[in-house]
Amino acid sequence: MTRAGGKVVRRARAIVAAGVVLGLAGCAGGSGSGDPGAKPLPVGETCQSLRGQLDRLLARGVQPKVEALSAGRKLSPKDKADAEAYNRILNQYLGARCHVA
Numbered sequence: 001m002t003r004a005g006g007k008v009v010r011r012a013r014a015i016v017a018a019g020v021v022l023g024l025a026g027c028a029g030g031s032g033s034g035d036p037g038a039k040p041l042p043v044g045e046t047c048q049s050l051r052g053q054l055d056r057l058l059a060r061g062v063q064p065k066v067e068a069l070s071a072g073r074k075l076s077p078k079d080k081a082d083a084e085a086y087n088r089i090l091n092q093y094l095g096a097r098c099h100v101a
Helices: 003-027 047-059 063-071 077-095
Strands: none
Touching: 047 077, 063 077
16 A cells, blocks of 8 residues: 555545544533433323323233334224323433432
8 A cells, every 4th residue: 555545545444433432522521521411201291100000001001002002913992002101101201300319
């Protein structure tokens, strides 16, 4: 390889390495990461009330229904409603970052 060709390759490698480092830095978080932060809870709800609703649904055996819904299997209208309710409440709970201490 010529001397000029070697410089081009080294320069290209340096640019790629810099891009990788910058990309990883963006994934690490920070104020510029695009993270919108916690979402507000629905009016009248608290993290504890959402957790209670999730616990009640789990006690009624909703977990296999949620898995079946995720797998695309057919469910009765009642089972589908339970699984969708669980997913909706879980999304609210996680979106509000109730699971973060």
